[in-house]
Amino acid sequence: MEESTMQLQPGRSIGFMTLGCSLHEILTTIKAEVKTFPRFQLYHDDLCPISSPVQVVLPDNGLRLQFDGPDQRLRLIEVLDFTKARLVYKDIEVFRPVDMHGGATGPRFRHIYDKLLGPTYGGEYLPPKFESPDARGTYNLSYPGIAFKFPVQHSVYSPKNDFISLLSSSATGPATSMAVFSGESWQKARATLFTANPTTPRSSALVGTKGTGGGSDEIELVKVHGEGRVELVRRTNTPFWIILSETTPQDLIMELGAPDSIYRKNDHRLSIHKDRTTSDASDHSPGGLTPDDMLDSDRGSAIGTDNEDDWEDDDEAVLEAQEREIAAAEHFYNYYHHGFDILISQPTQISPPSPTVERKEPDLHAEGNLSAQPLNHLTATKIIFHGNIPGSYQFNRHRRSRWTLEHVPSAQYREALNSEMRFSDISGRLKEVFKTFYDNEEQERLQQRGMALNRGWGDSPGSSVELLGGWEDASGRRNQFANAGSVTGDGTTDVGNVELFGFPGMVFEVLKNGAVSSLTVY
Numbered sequence: 001m002e003e004s005t006m007q008l009q010p011g012r013s014i015g016f017m018t019l020g021c022s023l024h025e026i027l028t029t030i031k032a033e034v035k036t037f038p039r040f041q042l043y044h045d046d047l048c049p050i051s052s053p054v055q056v057v058l059p060d061n062g063l064r065l066q067f068d069g070p071d072q073r074l075r076l077i078e079v080l081d082f083t084k085a086r087l088v089y090k091d092i093e094v095f096r097p098v099d100m101h102g103g104a105t106g107p108r109f110r111h112i113y114d115k116l117l118g119p120t121y122g123g124e125y126l127p128p129k130f131e132s133p134d135a136r137g138t139y140n141l142s143y144p145g146i147a148f149k150f151p152v153q154h155s156v157y158s159p160k161n162d163f164i165s166l167l168s169s170s171a172t173g174p175a176t177s178m179a180v181f182s183g184e185s186w187q188k189a190r191a192t193l194f195t196a197n198p199t200t201p202r203s204s205a206l207v208g209t210k211g212t213g214g215g216s217d218e219i220e221l222v223k224v225h226g227e228g229r230v231e232l233v234r235r236t237n238t239p240f241w242i243i244l245s246e247t248t249p250q251d252l253i254m255e256l257g258a259p260d261s262i263y264r265k266n267d268h269r270l271s272i273h274k275d276r277t278t279s280d281a282s283d284h285s286p287g288g289l290t291p292d293d294m295l296d297s298d299r300g301s302a303i304g305t306d307n308e309d310d311w312e313d314d315d316e317a318v319l320e321a322q323e324r325e326i327a328a329a330e331h332f333y334n335y336y337h338h339g340f341d342i343l344i345s346q347p348t349q350i351s352p353p354s355p356t357v358e359r360k361e362p363d364l365h366a367e368g369n370l371s372a373q374p375l376n377h378l379t380a381t382k383i384i385f386h387g388n389i390p391g392s393y394q395f396n397r398h399r400r401s402r403w404t405l406e407h408v409p410s411a412q413y414r415e416a417l418n419s420e421m422r423f424s425d426i427s428g429r430l431k432e433v434f435k436t437f438y439d440n441e442e443q444e445r446l447q448q449r450g451m452a453l454n455r456g457w458g459d460s461p462g463s464s465v466e467l468l469g470g471w472e473d474a475s476g477r478r479n480q481f482a483n484a485g486s487v488t489g490d491g492t493t494d495v496g497n498v499e500l501f502g503f504p505g506m507v508f509e510v511l512k513n514g515a516v517s518s519l520t521v522y
Contacts, residue, residue: 004036008089010117011145011182012200014077017065019182020198023054023072024336024388024399026065030058037061044390047513050420053194054390061085068194070420072388072400073202075194077180082106089116094178106174109141109150109167117143122163124187128154139167140186147186148175201235202399203337216257219338219401222385223416224521226357226407226505228350230383232256244522245347247380252333252342259333263341329378339401343382351505351522356433357407382522387419392498392517403519405506408433422514423501430503437504450499450510 006015013019016029030037038060045052054072056065062081067074079085082095083105092115095107113119120143128135136151141163156171166172182199183189189196201218223231228244240255241247253259330345386398404416410432417426431444438444498517501508507520 005086005088008087008094008146008180010089010143010180012180014063014079014085014087014180016204017063017074017077018200018204019074019077019180020200020202021074021204022202022399023056023067023074024339024396025203026056026067026074027396030056042390046391049390049513049515050387066194071402073198075181075198079178082175082178092116104174106176107148108174109172112141112148112175113164113168117146121185123147125152125157125159127157136173139163139172141167142186144184145181147179147181149177150175206235219340222340222401222403223406224403224506224519226351226354228505228522230521231406242342242380242383244381244383245350245379249333249344249378249380252380256335256338259342260336261334263332263334264330333380336398339386339388339398341384341386341398342380343384344378345381347377347379348381348522352437354407354433354504355436356409356411382520385419385519385521387515387517387519389511389515389517391513392511392515394517419516419519421516423508423510423516424514426508426516427501430506434503450501452497452499 008014011019017026027040027042030040037058039058041057041059043055043057048069050069052069053075054067054069056067058064062079062084064078064080065074066076066078079087079094083097083100085095087094094116095104096111107116120141123139123141126138126140128137131154133155135154137154137157139150139152141148141150150167151173152166153171156169157166179186181189181193182196183193203218206216206218217234217237219232220235221233223233223239225231228246230242230244232240232242234240242252330343333342333344335341385401385403386394388395388398388400402419404418405426406416408417408430409415410429413429417429435444497512499510501510505522507522508516509518509520511517
């Protein structure tokens, strides 16, 4: 391992690892610095991957990083082995390697008090679970944004003695660990460690910036309003509205910045489902869209006709040529740091309105069916919001994108559905809201059933609706996470199996544990 010294900033960071940064950015940086971080281990709860914290352990660096589950932002940095963590605070080493010759494996209290941080208030003593003559308790010494754990001989401890005399005596050993957190003290901060609102942005590139430009800001939350209307709530700037089939690529670049990559769409294998007969999946729902049509990667830009049986051979050839030309123009804007991908293509049919939503603003479309843009004008037509669920096949390609569905209140529940909910709870509400879209219960059952998809095979589509490409090294990346110690509920490695569920204007990709790994809005 390449020796490197990292700067310590209490309440803020160790090296590039800044509190509040996204799991995606931290892992991406770690993987790029192989010499400095040769190994990492990812731990998560496979049954509750969103509600439970995610841990990243760097065994060769003596560090452990803890992220909250819903937002996947760094909340706690722990030093578990001072002999492997080369840390410097204001040009002073936190632990000097020369101290190891005396048997010390961590900084002693005198060094922290005299050389590093100076005076502080008394901390917290935790007695051992089992008393014995040699039993040791733990003393948590806390400063603003940083705390140390010291082992203390329990038989010597007395609450009447001052902590300075106790920690500087022979009854106290060197510090065994250190924590960097956001808060006045460890005792006050730990209760809300994973729930408090971070003061720093998810991206380290934005630390210290005020986000005055549209492209330099980050997306805090996505609000889906139905009928192709998506509101991007930003950290600093006013919200940016994307109107599908109207918002142009120039609008996106002006407001979101240049995409991280552009991918030319070339996968059409799901188009086979548009040929299903009405006995299998009817096409009589409002708006003419069924869940199978949602999965058709050609549907949005295909040119249709009312009487296909009357086509002449030449007409069919012209139509096919037009479809190929349209498909060749379609491409994705991949915003990995925002957590979503946007399909750029010709304007398409607008998704139907929700039966339960109350429109509070003027209709953004003249007729409510087709966009005002000319057919040969490229616009944003679909957006894929990625959940970045640990254990999923696409994990760490994007940072996590959080969303709410603002347009589907029910008579009993008015609050918005959100990305942290299990799909069973989401689908229950959506089935109630969109029940009037179906002619009968059988049609409803057929159109709302899940479509199986396996991403573990190299020729599987790469998203709910489209293949995003760039996965030549996907197997190696997935194995890296598995070999690094990724903890799952049953120990299996088959993380490619998902199901797709469609509702008007939306397609959900759902993992076996019920978490939504992506939401496609069209």
